Amino acid sequence: MSSIKHVAIIMDGNGRWANKRFRPRIWGHVRGSGVVSDIVKAADEIGLKALTMYAFSTENWSRPIEEVSTLFKLLKKFLIKEKQRIISNNIKFKVIGEIQNLPYETVSLIKEMESLTQEATGLQLTFAFNYGGRAEILRAVNSFQMSQPNRLMTESDLNNLMYRPETGDVDLMIRTGGEQRISNFLLWQMAYAELYFTPTKWPDFSQSEFKKIIEHVSCRERRFGNVCSQDALEQSIEKAENNKTAFVKGVNL
Numbered sequence: 696m697s698s699i700k701h702v703a704i705i706m707d708g709n710g711r712w713a714n715k716r717f718r719p720r721i722w723g724h725v726r727g728s729g730v731v732s733d734i735v736k737a738a739d740e741i742g743l744k745a746l747t748m749y750a751f752s753t754e755n756w757s758r759p760i761e762e763v764s765t766l767f768k769l770l771k772k773f774l775i776k777e778k779q780r781i782i783s784n785n786i787k788f789k790v791i792g793e794i795q796n797l798p799y800e801t802v803s804l805i806k807e808m809e810s811l812t813q814e815a816t817g818l819q820l821t822f823a824f825n826y827g828g829r830a831e832i833l834r835a836v837n838s839f840q841m842s843q844p845n846r847l848m849t850e851s852d853l854n855n856l857m858y859r860p861e862t863g864d865v866d867l868m869i870r871t872g873g874e875q876r877i878s879n880f881l882l883w884q885m886a887y888a889e890l891y892f893t894p895t896k897w898p899d900f901s902q903s904e905f906k907k908i909i910e911h912v913s914c915r916e917r918r919f920g921n922v923c924s925q926d927a928l929e930q931s932i933e934k935a936e937n938n939k940t941a942f943v944k945g946v947n948l
């Protein structure tokens with residue numbers, strides 16, 4: 696079985712794709728939004744546990760207002776167009792990010808979709824919208840400090856305070872568009888993720904490239920700090936912890 700269960704995608708390159716065709720950047724976003732449905736379908740078909748897609752970062756507010764407004768409209772359109780398909784495919788949907796201050800209609804569509812799919816047991820589909828990795832960590836730390844000020848925080852405390860803890864660590868992060876950076880995406884969850892950067896711009900990304908990348912990365916050896924690749928991350932952490940305790944106690948290793 697593939698070790699890739701949670702895939703995260705930075706859907707980048709829409710603007711450059713459009714510019715190359717002498718069209719406005721907005722056109723790239725419109726074309727790119729069609730690809731989102733294809734990739735969700737493929738993720739569902741191959742039986743991924745979780746798919747997290749970066750749709751709008753906290754830094755994207757710095758873009759021209761017409762572009763920001765197009766990205767908001769496209770989210771709304773996606774929610775309306777894909778509602779039935781998401782429900783009938785048993786997909787559990789959630790948006791991560793600061794959504795309270797988004798337009799009322801968008802927030803209610805998001806809430807509706809989240810509540811209609813809350814019992815679903817299939818693909819955990821997440822849209823990161825108005826999302827920032829640092830903001831997510833800060834929010835978790837502040838919330839812990841408020842509720843338990845007299846205790847030191849553990850990794851599992853922080854894990855549980857992430858927006859969507861059940862999706863767990865990211866196994867594979869794909870970024871389209873050719874840039875090789877993380878751009879404030881899932882900083883905590885990507886600690887041991889495999890990274891894959893493709894030059895393909897998001898509007899040209901396809902189900903077949905997506906499946907090929909997963910196949911290719913499944914063959915990579917993931918060691919998690921260990922010397923061999925037999926263990927999953929949790930087992931490797933446990934082994935490290937046991938060895939460390941034994942070592943500190945002076946046990947002959």
Ligand code: IPE
Pocket residue numbers: 706707708709710711712750751752755766872
């Ligand atoms: C990604 O494409 C979409 C969002 C950031 C919302 P870009 O709009 O960043 O496209 P490029 O990187 O400028 O080509």
Ligand code: IPE
Pocket residue numbers: 705706707708749750751752755874876878
């Ligand atoms: C990352 O792409 C954000 C999303 C895909 C939503 P950007 O295009 O905003 O990232 P930078 O500016 O190249 O880092």
Ligand code: MG
Pocket residue numbers: 707708709872
């Ligand atoms: Mg970009």
